[in-house]
């Protein structure tokens with residue numbers, strides 16, 4: 001019996017070496033160790049198909065050299081758009097071209113329309129893959145200030161489920177529709193509520209030059225800029241504003257990145273309209 005076992009252990013050791021999870025010496029020596037353990041205690045059959053994976057420690061980014069007066073967060077609400085060509089896609093193309101980040105506060109309902117479902121789910125996935133932040137902008141944009149806590153939470157949960165299914169990421173920040181911020185609303189939203197301090201009024205003017213000017217005239221460190229990825233004029237404005245901001249030395253980051261750089265912790269049930277330097 002024992003002899004039999006040694007043969008099995010030898011076969012295991014050889015096959016482990018052959019099918020091991022990587023080329024590293026560490027993996028090989030772990031495999032050998034497992035085989036030795038097997039020889040010593042015949043009652044123990046190791047799970048040979050489970051490689052030992054040691055996750056690397058997540059490194060904390062060092063933002064000490066960042067000039068906070070040049071860090072801003074641009075945000076887009078209400079998408080993904082249901083126009084053609086997709087203004088959301090055009091905006092993503094621009095952000096990707098310049099290697100900058102932004103935050104998209106997505107409406108769940110835009111991931112459900114049969115005509116746009118496939119395209120818009122793919123766009124939300126692309127947002128995540130490009131390192132954009134995806135926030136929750138409710139299922140279908142009601143005024144939270146007029147709703148009960150359970151109605152608000154259903155709106156957020158329904159949207160979060162759809163966004164997570166499409167992108168693989170569950171949103172961790174919320175922008176309330178219309179910037180609702182009554183205390184009863186904040187109490188019901190168990191996430192940080194992100195508002196804005198620069199309103200481009202792009203939804204009203206639908207004028208690329210006006211939107212561009214609002215951005216360029218008002219941007220300063222810690223700003224959260226409000227736009228909507230529903231309009232071609234907004235996509236046009238982004239095409240102009242991103243290179244212009246970069247030329248002025250601005251760093252375009254997601255909302256969460258900006259607050260992290262400012263050393264400001266985002267708390268649930270609170271609202272924020274800009275990042276402020278902490279003492």
Ligand SMILES: [Zn+2]
Nearest residue numbers: 077078177178
């Ligand atoms: Zn909105």
